Amino acid sequence: MNNIINYVEQQQKKNYQKFPLFRTGDTLEIYIWVVENTKKRIQIFEGIVISITKKKSFNCSFTIRKLSNGIGIERVFSLYSKIIHNIKIKKRGCVRKAKLYYLRNLIGKSARIKERLI
Structure with missing residues (x-):
């Protein structure tokens, strides 16, 4: 049963757009389709990735x-949603944790993340 589910998921992944590989701590620009009445437009949501699941x-x-x-x-x-048009990586972050929930309590300069040099 589990093999069938994995097979179907792999087939569905082929139909979706390839996005760049990003990690926790990276700053992303996400281009999202927004539908308002009959109009459809792209809106940008920019921020830091604080967690990735599965x-x-x-x-x-x-x-x-x-x-x-x-x-x-x-x-x-x-990640494989129809509302995401494009993802751009603005800055790569250098972090040691997988979940950055501690950023919720920080404001200003203390909430900055060091940039990872590639």
């Missing part, structure tokens, strides 16, 4: 956090 499966999701007017906004995206 990285190698079809159900992979990731959480992005950004500050907007001093208020923290977190949004969870499914």
Whole structure:
């Protein structure tokens, strides 16, 4: 049964767009399709990846956090979602943890992440 599910997921992955490989701590720009009445447009959501779940499966999701007017906004995206048009990596972060939930309590300079040199 499990092999059948994996086979179907692999077939579905082929139909989706390839996105760049990113890790926790990276700063991403995500281009999202937004539907308003009959109009469809692209909106950019930019922030830091604070967690990635089920990285190698079809159900992979990731959480992005950004500050907007001093208020923290977190949004969870499914990697293979139809609303994601494109993903761009703006900055690679150098972090030691897999989940950056500690950033929720930090504001300003203390919430910065060092850049990873490639």
